[in-house]
Amino acid sequence: MTRTRSTWSLDSMPDQSGRTVVITGANSGLGAVTARELSARGAAVVLACRDMSKGEQVTSSLPGAEVVRLDLASLESVREAADEIRGRHERIDLLVNNAGLMMTPRGVTQDGFELxxxxxxxxxxxLTGLLLDRLLVTPGSRVVTVTSLAHRWGGGVLDFDNLQAERGYDSMGAYGRSKLTNLLFTHELQRRLAEARAQTIAVAAHPGLSRTSLARYLPLPVRPFIAAGTWVTGQSAAKGALPTLRAATDPTAVGSAFYGPSGPGETRGRPVAVGSSSGSRDPEAMRRLWEISEELTGVRPRFVPASAG
Incomplete structure (x- = not known):
């Protein structure tokens, strides 16, 4: 897609006073930057993260911020975190699905899913399904899911026959699949929100090449070379968080919008609307992934418009 020159910056963000924001993985990297910038503009921020001590370090400098323990690799933990958040907040203005793993060794979650x-x-x-009613009663609410350029790996098409990497494991391939599912989820969530005439939208963002701790799982032989490349051509976590912040706050954002850096190869630069693989917009793949996700997690999101109470 053709992109215009972006002038969006942190100064473009509107006041966030009165908004309740939940951010996963906000104890470091992109998530911590996102939390700090939204808090600085008045948002009440809930950090949902696995490492409580690091989360508390971040919240110590954020007025009114909260920490909730969340381990996304455990559905039990997801349910407990959702219950805790729901118990504290009747409404949620913004959910940022930011946390993630990149190119880990072969492993499984507590529930037996590929890690x-x-x-x-x-x-x-x-988590989104369990918090959805709190979003639906909040006019102008958003779900922002952070994905990656890696969604294009493998042709940018999801192989449902090997979703859990049961036939051979390739850490890069598994990562690319997980990032593609982020986009398929965003587009299908938006379709269902629109069908329900909800006042909530689903948006996606990617940080380009950002210098964060995600690269710690890269294979040792290639880690120094990729790290060096990222250092030269990539950008800081502060700049990598800009697409997420634009997706979260830009008043002109629409459902299914996708933001990323404006520079060469979308690796760095100010945030603009970007395109995604055709596979990430395949209606049948979107529907199929949603149904599989409901079956695997046991969570079946209900789309009740705010006007219906």
Whole structure:
């Protein structure tokens, strides 16, 4: 798609006073930056993260911020976190599905799902479904899901026959699949929200090449070279969070919008609307992934418009 020059910056963000924001993985990296910037503009921020001590370090400098323990690799933990958030908040203005793993060794979640798709997608699918009613009663609310350029790996088409990497495991391939599911989830969530005439929208963002701790799982032989490349061509976590912040706050954003950096290869630069693989917009793949996700997690989101109470 043709992109215009972006002038969007942190100064473009409107006041966030009165908004309740839930951010997963906000104890470090992109999530911590997102939390700090939204809090600085008045939002009440809930950090949902696995490492409570790191989360508390972040919230110590954020007025009124809260920490909730969330391990996306455990559906039990997801349900407990959702219950805690629901108990504290009658409404949610923004849910940022930010947490994730990248190129981990072969592993499974507590529920037996392949670790990357289980954490990056299924955990967020369940959390979103469990918090959806709090979003639906809040006019202008949003669900922002952070994905990656890696959604294009493997042709950008999801292989449902090997969703859980049961036939051979490739950490890069598994990561790419998990990031593709993030986009399929966003588009199908938006379709269902629109069908329900909800006042909530679903938006996606990707940070380009950002210098964060995600690369710690890269294979040792290639880790120094990729790290060096990211350092040269990538950008800081502060700049990598800009697409997420635009997706979260831009008043002109519409459902299914996708934001990423404006620079060469979408690796760095100011945030603009970007395109995604044709596979990420395949209606049949969107529907099929949603149904599989409901079956695997046991969470079946209900789309009740705010006007219906």
């Amino acid at each position: 990357q798709v289980g954490t990056n997608h299924l955990g967020h699918f369940a």
